[in-house]
Amino acid sequence: MNTFHKVLISKGIAAAVVAASGIAAPAVSHASPDDGMVCRPGYAAQFAGGDMKCTKQVVRHVALECNNPTFPIKRVRVPGIAGDRTNGRDVCLRNNGVSISSNDPLTGLTQGQDFVFVPQP
Secondary structure, three states: OHHHHHHHHHHHHHHHHHHHHHHHHHHHOOOOHHHOOOOOOOOEEEEEOOEEEEEOOOOOOOOOOOOOOOOOEEEOOOOOOOOOOOOOOOEEEOOOOOOOOOOOOOOOOOEOOOEEEOOOO
């Protein structure tokens, strides 16, 4: 009877070792792009030293702040304005009657006198 218990115990230990090695194997294994590795949609693959890393570019919006009391008027501008060389950078306007909309170029205005660009964080 004692031998029968030892056989059952040894079978149980052997089964546990086999199961544990099967579970641990995928965590240890390495896959390469040649094996069909792909990133999820919206992510880009980067390779370094045989490793593949999926990254996603995130656009971070920063609140527009015009802290200068001389230029208190906030104006969010759109990029691609015809005749504009600032690429639509946001501006703070002086309160002197100069008014522009979000899609107007800054032609005819003087930087530092009529407007300043929003400080970069």
